[in-house]
Amino acid sequence: MVRTVRDVLVENLDELDEKTFKRFKNKLNDIKLKEEFRNPPRSRLETADVDDVASLILDMYMESYGVTVTIEVLKAIGQNQRASQIEQDLQKVPNCQIPSAGHEAAVPNCQIPSAGHEAAAAEPFVVRHRAALIQRMSLVDPILDELLSKRLISQEQYETARSMGTSQSKMRELYSYAVSWGLQDKEMFYQILRRHNEPLIRDLESSGSR
Missing domain, CATH: 1.10.533.10 (Death Domain, Fas)
Known part of the structure; x- marks a missing residue:
């Protein structure tokens, strides 16, 4: 079975202990995002488990930006090693390109093609x-x-x-x-x-x- 972005997110978020996962959800709720995106409602995060959070991230931000958001949140709560592990794991996901070290946007650019997927554009x-x-x-x-x-x-x-x-x-x-x-x-x-x-x-x- 081909490994997916969702698989990587679930596997890594599942490694967080209960307290750290709660901090992750809290930061996801208030981290600064690109102008066209919004933070998930706190009510949807309070009782969400790892699978729910991964699905929520991909639903709200799609694969490419969802990966970026996940990594930024992990770094914001001091989980740099876990963020690096996600970047490493994503190298095994088809069509997920990892920028070279030192790149100003050193986060994965995951363009996971789904049939007919419509990326955010000027005219959706x-x-x-x-x-x-x-x-x-x-x-x-x-x-x-x-x-x-x-x-x-x-x-x-x-x-x-x-x-x-x-x-x-x-x-x-x-x-x-x-x-x-x-x-x-x-x-x-x-x-x-x-x-x-x-x-x-x-x-x-x-x-x-x-």
């Missing part, structure tokens, strides 16, 4: 394909459920969208919320759409305008 996938997604996304309620669980929409927004009569009207309402989302949130939206209707997403990606 969900923006470019807005019309098609509104017209063709047939099962919207599970998407709303996951958006609510990830706190991308409020309970009020969730109930408003659920009350709409058709899938198209639900998607239009959802897009009215997405206008204020940053790149990270739109990337998460894309991943959720892919999980619930991968054939449609693949079709749109193969149209040549990814």
